Amino acid sequence: MSTVARFSEAQEDGRRVLRFAGDLTLPRLGPLPQRLDRLKGRDFVLDISEVGRMDTIGAWLLHRTARERGGEIIGADAGAASLLRQVGEADKPIKVRPDPPPPLLRVMDQIGTATVLAGRTMLGLLGFFGAMLISLWQVALHPRRFRLNAVVQRFEVVGVHAFGIIGLMSLLVGIVIAQQGAVELRQFGAEVFTINLIGRAAVKELGVLMTAIMVAGRSGSSFAAEIGSMKLAEEVDAMRTIGVSPLEALVLPRVIATVAMMPLLAFYAAILAIVGGGLFCWVSLEIPPITFIQRTREVVPLTDLWELLIKAPVFGLIIAMAGCFQGMQVESNAEEVGLRTTTAVVQAIFLVIVLDAFFAVFFTSLGWT
Amino acid sequence: MTETPAARDEDRDIVIRVRGLTNRFGEQLVHEDLELDVRRGEIYGVVGGSGTGKSVLMRSIIGLQRPEEGEIDVFGVPMLSASERELQAVRKRWGILFQGAALFSTLTVAENVEVPLREFYPRLSERLLDEIAAYKIVMVGLSPEAGPKYPAELSGGMRKRAGIARALALDPELLFLDEPTAGLDPIGAAAFDNLVVELRDRLGLTVFLITHDLDTLYTICDRVAVLADRKVVAVGTIPELLALDHPWIQEYFRGPRGRAAEEAVEEAEARAEAAEAAEGGAEG
Ligand SMILES: Nc1ncnc2c1ncn2[C@@H]1O[C@H](COP(=O)(O)OP(=O)(O)OP(=O)(O)O)[C@@H](O)[C@H]1O
Ligand SMILES: [Mg+2]
Numbered sequence: 001m002s003t004v005a006r007f008s009e010a011q012e013d014g015r016r017v018l019r020f021a022g023d024l025t026l027p028r029l030g031p032l033p034q035r036l037d038r039l040k041g042r043d044f045v046l047d048i049s050e051v052g053r054m055d056t057i058g059a060w061l062l063h064r065t066a067r068e069r070g071g072e073i074i075g076a077d078a079g080a081a082s083l084l085r086q087v088g089e090a091d092k093p094i095k096v097r098p099d100p101p102p103p104l105l106r107v108m109d110q111i112g113t114a115t116v117l118a119g120r121t122m123l124g125l126l127g128f129f130g131a132m133l134i135s136l137w138q139v140a141l142h143p144r145r146f147r148l149n150a151v152v153q154r155f156e157v158v159g160v161h162a163f164g165i166i167g168l169m170s171l172l173v174g175i176v177i178a179q180q181g182a183v184e185l186r187q188f189g190a191e192v193f194t195i196n197l198i199g200r201a202a203v204k205e206l207g208v209l210m211t212a213i214m215v216a217g218r219s220g221s222s223f224a225a226e227i228g229s230m231k232l233a234e235e236v237d238a239m240r241t242i243g244v245s246p247l248e249a250l251v252l253p254r255v256i257a258t259v260a261m262m263p264l265l266a267f268y269a270a271i272l273a274i275v276g277g278g279l280f281c282w283v284s285l286e287i288p289p290i291t292f293i294q295r296t297r298e299v300v301p302l303t304d305l306w307e308l309l310i311k312a313p314v315f316g317l318i319i320a321m322a323g324c325f326q327g328m329q330v331e332s333n334a335e336e337v338g339l340r341t342t343t344a345v346v347q348a349i350f351l352v353i354v355l356d357a358f359f360a361v362f363f364t365s366l367g368w369t
Numbered sequence: 370m371t372e373t374p375a376a377r378d379e380d381r382d383i384v385i386r387v388r389g390l391t392n393r394f395g396e397q398l399v400h401e402d403l404e405l406d407v408r409r410g411e412i413y414g415v416v417g418g419s420g421t422g423k424s425v426l427m428r429s430i431i432g433l434q435r436p437e438e439g440e441i442d443v444f445g446v447p448m449l450s451a452s453e454r455e456l457q458a459v460r461k462r463w464g465i466l467f468q469g470a471a472l473f474s475t476l477t478v479a480e481n482v483e484v485p486l487r488e489f490y491p492r493l494s495e496r497l498l499d500e501i502a503a504y505k506i507v508m509v510g511l512s513p514e515a516g517p518k519y520p521a522e523l524s525g526g527m528r529k530r531a532g533i534a535r536a537l538a539l540d541p542e543l544l545f546l547d548e549p550t551a552g553l554d555p556i557g558a559a560a561f562d563n564l565v566v567e568l569r570d571r572l573g574l575t576v577f578l579i580t581h582d583l584d585t586l587y588t589i590c591d592r593v594a595v596l597a598d599r600k601v602v603a604v605g606t607i608p609e610l611l612a613l614d615h616p617w618i619q620e621y622f623r624g625p626r627g628r629a630a631e632e633a634v635e636e637a638e639a640r641a642e643a644a645e646a647a648e649g650g651a652e653g
Contacts (some may be wrong), residue, residue, distance in 0.1 A: 033497050055540035055572055083571050087504055094503035094516035096479035332521035333474030
């Protein structure tokens with residue numbers, strides 16, 4: 001005999017009887033719940049004397065049908081009766097998810113929330129910057145609290161491990177710029193100016209911008225994810241209660257390391273971009289390396305290098321701060337860690353580019369052209 | 370290997386069979402040649418000091434930790450060589466509560482309970498799913514307000530209960546519980562003990578129960594396995610274990626807490642007997 005749950009209908013003494021058979025268990029339910037839902041009418045008698053095994057889900061189906069349709073359950077043995085009693089006792093209205101607000105209200109609510117959030121984020125970042133300065137000051141007063149090991153370890157992660165990828169990227173960008181530039185300049189017979197193009201673009205903008213983007217993607221995101229996961233696991237709270245300031249232990253080492261590594265990485269990126277351009281010039285335009293180097297030294301003013309060295313640490317500060325700040329904002333769940341990590345990277349890159357524009361205006365007005 | 374019919378009959382009654390299990394983390398040997406059998410319908414307690422590898426044992430049985438060596442059969446399926454389809458069929462028949470509850474943090478409590486149902490029985494209607502989640506939540510002793518809350522908004526004990534509700538979602542035949550009563554108040558813990566016994570009696574559940582809770586051990590476990598020295602050193606009912614003179618077992622059950630739990634159980638039994646006697650006297 002098959003054990004799939006099923007029922008048949010019959011009329012007895014003017015009442016409709018539903019006779020159940022088979023196993024009323026989850027794996028054996030099949031389409032029974034749908035069939036029960038489609039049933040019309042009320043006041044059934046549910047006869048379960050022929051049911052084999054039953055689990056709480058089967059019991060729940062019976063209980064619910066009896067409750068909603070004013071029915072009566074007969075033929076339950078001791079085990080079934082106790083299961084029915086158990087689910088009956090557990091029958092309380094429960095919401096599965098929080099109520100969604102009405103649509104119009106929701107839109108307004110979302111706009112409001114977004115506005116408040118944007119304001120809070122700006123204020124929060126400022127506050128975070130302030131708190132960081134204070135803790136920097138504290139560390140300066142008590143130099144023994146400075147976590148040299150943590151900083152050195154971050155040097156490695158943020159800086160040394162990034163050398164490969166940043167080098168490769170810059171080399172390729174250098175080659176591409178040289179190639180594209182040469183095609184255009186050839187029309188004016190000014191191919192030799194490709195060298196100016198590469199040298200100035202690499203040192204002034206490309207090196208530092210590309211590095212900032214790469215560091216934001218590599219390190220800013222990992223700062224946010226690391227600190228975010230630690231917040232979820234209550235590690236940050238634990239630190240506070242032990243008297244360790246999370247700002248000192250988690251944020252400062254990361255910020256200091258990023259600020260320190262950014263100029264090095266940016267300078268290295270600029271050099272490799274020039275090398276890439278030089279390679280292209282050598283191979284394709286037949287400009288010998290010696291000439292290329294000489295010419296680069298002539299056309300790239302020292303102020304371009306100053307610009308790079310001023311911008312890079314500022315960008316590093318922004319990237320590390322955005323990462324750590326977003327990480328510290330994580331409150332409740334894993335999804336938030338992901339969201340905050342994305343926000344950290346987007347915010348960092350956006351702020352870097354906005355600031356780069358300001359720097360451009362500023363340096364021009366200084367006469368550094 | 371030759372098998373007599375009687376041996377095979379016995380096999381069918383063994384839900385979990387572990388043979389020659391060896392687990393190692395780097396240099397550290399956690400289990401060595403460990404052996405255990407869990408019979409159908411029993412509540413099998415596992416005790417052992419912190420760090421003796423109870424959680425690791427559970428993780429190897431359910432296939433989350435690949436052992437270095439050994440055989441593990443669950444429902445007669447060899448877990449280490451079974452195909453994904455066979456494993457999926459086994460997963461449909463068990464429920465698991467992790468030591469840290471491991472709720473999905475982006476889902477509400479009720480949605481958490483619905484996850485296994487949705488995964489294995491996609492044809493259940495939305496309404497039935499919600500109803501099942503609701504009664505399971507009440508059954509494990511959570512208040513109805515907990516249903517639409519997210520795990521981060523729950524207390525530690527509530528999280529544990531939500532985890533139990535999720536483990537029970539499919540009305541499984543086999544339940545793994547890693548310290549279910551740790552973090553529950555004594556009333557809640559006692560209610561939980563009752564729930565487990567009730568479900569076992571009604572549904573024929575088999576329970577693999579890791580616990581440090583002596584009351585739970587005394588009141589609900591049919592057999593208790595003691596994990597020490599990288600092995601199961603003894604299995605039996607508590608009186609049987611007490612008769613052994615393993616130093617750790619003696620210290621565990623004979624320590625002040627062990628004695629208190631023992632006395633409580635004895636007292637309860639004596640009271641029950643007295644009540645029965647009184648009833649008999651009234652009738653006679
Ligand atoms: N992923 C891992 N990597 C390395 N070692 C591990 C890992 N997981 C567990 N261990 C080690 O295995 C041993 C057993 O751990 P397990 O979590 O099973 O302990 P337990 O018996 O459950 O203890 P408790 O009662 O405290 O929960 C411990 O010594 C632990 O250090
Ligand atoms: Mg454990």
